[in-house]
Amino acid sequence: MIRQRYQSIIIQSICSLLIPFIQLFAIYVILHGHYGPGGGFQGGVLLAVSVLLQRLYLGKEVAYQKFPPKLALALGAVGMLIFGLAGIVPMAFGGSFLDYAYLPLPGVSGAELRYLGILIVELGIGLAVFGTLVLIFDNFIGGRW
């Protein structure tokens, strides 16, 4: 724990206690999106919220070392790329856009293939939303990164 001047011990300890549980719940929401409420967008927002909470209580300098904004940019781009590939690759194999049944994954077919396709798309959406929200926050508080 990093002690700074005028920093409240309550806020620091409670935030560092809560952040891992928020991230765990975010991953649960992303991976459980087929069965229940939730999905990629909500899970990505929760992941972004955990990083933003860290930025709020640690301050800009320390938090940028722990999670640099360029990493957020890269993760958002990778998520968008995953979503785009999961949409376009079935078009190359004879289906329509986001038609998971035509994904060229070896060993799975039918309903299982559709299930995996939904999971891939949810992961992509989650990463894209995560990176984009962290970037929006960083642009709001300003500064160069």
Added chain:
Amino acid sequence: MVVLAIVLVVGGAFFLTVSAIGLLRLPDFYARVHAVGKSETLGTILVLSGLAVYNGWELSTVKVLFIMIFVLIANPTATHAISRAALRSGLAPWTRKKRPENKDRKGTEAE
């Protein structure tokens, strides 16, 4: 079981009403934060425990218990953070005698 659930939910609704009235009627920022931080936490926990009792013992009840623990930890911490930030940024607490900045504001309004 149902009677206990009804009692818990009604009690939670009472505390939530009290905190809403306090939010509207109390004089300044610190008093309002105090009203929200304490009684709303208690009201939320009472309503959720009423739902847990009504639901019986299954998976949803465990989720409700997790939400209760989260509210119990997070709500007072958020209140503490907000009121501490207000105090450090120089908001003076309310007192009965009028502050000089209040007089100034009235003077500018009269002009």
